[in-house]
Amino acid sequence: MNYRLLIQYDGTRYYGWQRQNSTDATIQGKIEVVLSRLEGRPVEIHGAGRTDAGVHALGQVANVHLTERPAEEIRNYLNRYLPEDIGIIEVKQVSERFHSRLNASEKVYVYRLATDPALHVFERKYMTPCEEPLDLGAMKEAAAYLVGEHDFQSFCTKKMKKSSVRKLEEIRLEQLLGEIRITYRGNGFLYNMVRILTGTLLEVGIGKLSPEDIPAILEAKERQKAGATAPAQGLCLKEVRY
Amino acid sequence: MNYRLLIQYDGTRYYGWQRQNSTDATIQGKIEVVLSRLEGRPVEIHGAGRTDAGVHALGQVANVHLTERPAEEIRNYLNRYLPEDIGIIEVKQVSERFHSRLNASEKVYVYRLATDPALHVFERKYMTPCEEPLDLGAMKEAAAYLVGEHDFQSFCTKKMKKSSVRKLEEIRLEQLLGEIRITYRGNGFLYNMVRILTGTLLEVGIGKLSPEDIPAILEAKERQKAGATAPAQGLCLKEVRY
16 A cells, blocks of 8 residues: 655754665655564655755655555554654555655745844754845846756756756745745756755855856856855755645 | 843753853853953843743843943844854843843743644754643643632742742643643743643643642642643743733
């Protein structure tokens, strides 16, 4: 039976979503260990987004094939044995054909910049402090060049074997109290892409790049042309849509 | 010149508000060290509520007498040198006669119980997990006996030299998603009082005490009659009113 998991995690302590050689310090590994114990055999789960080390998730989605049992029983078992920085919000029976990554139509990532970190004592681990004054208008202009279907190779740390063309449906920049929040919505994201987009928008915000530099950066298809990779701690996978 | 500080802190790492012999691991101590450096002389600040070790604050208030300078300059200096788990929200010039504790008319404390901790991955350090089913109706009945002016000696860990009579204006119990939130509003609180009130309500919630036991507990004026002291991590000083 195929089950869909809705998962939250504080990524601070983890080497990201994807299981590495050891199953120790990844979210996928942690969940697989518990499910393998429940099933009495090795279990593999499929996550929708491979979040980097230190990145958080409010709404990661995964699917896993398990012996049939009540969904609530699976949820309770997972939450009993998982560490407290990983929470299984929901477990649901789904069609055998459902695949969390292949069927995802859109993902929403949020990057939170603390422009006045003293106002965010309780959320400081989920934001990146940024006390330099930022020109939000210029950042919005730059974002407008990035929205749409482009080859985002300049915004990817790995050389892609397959296509690096993705479609960014929306980049929303919001000025909140002591915070600038950037929401990215698109059909897929390359390795480190959201963090490099954010780093590039930050360089526009402080005037190191101008919005008009963006088309040439896209055109170049070279990682070095774009801005620095923004820190992982401010990034959160908010939602996966199907 | 007298300044009023509005302060937030994550109390996890601290031995509470009040400076002890060393100035090291208390909120008051941390703030005084920074202000003393700013002033070039030892500075003492006066806090409205002496929160216990591990208790958090969203709206602690303190006042302090300093050489006159722009309030924003004091705020920036404090936030630059304070650790990131203490945030100064606001600094404001106030009348010389203002005293944060003596002038406070009301304090609001919030106690957060995580009845489904997996839903609170990002707020887990500010809630107390409680997975036993709780009878919220019984807890509300018990709360009704506690509201009003009473001698709360049974709800205080220290033997009070002065009066232990306080007036509790309100105890609000709310069922939220995976959470029971208890809000206490009153003109003053004794040492450990909110945590003992919460521990007592919890014992009513699990059926160990009944609401009708509360009048006798108040009457006894003995700490042992009331429930256990609930953990500090779920408690937060939300607001001080004047």
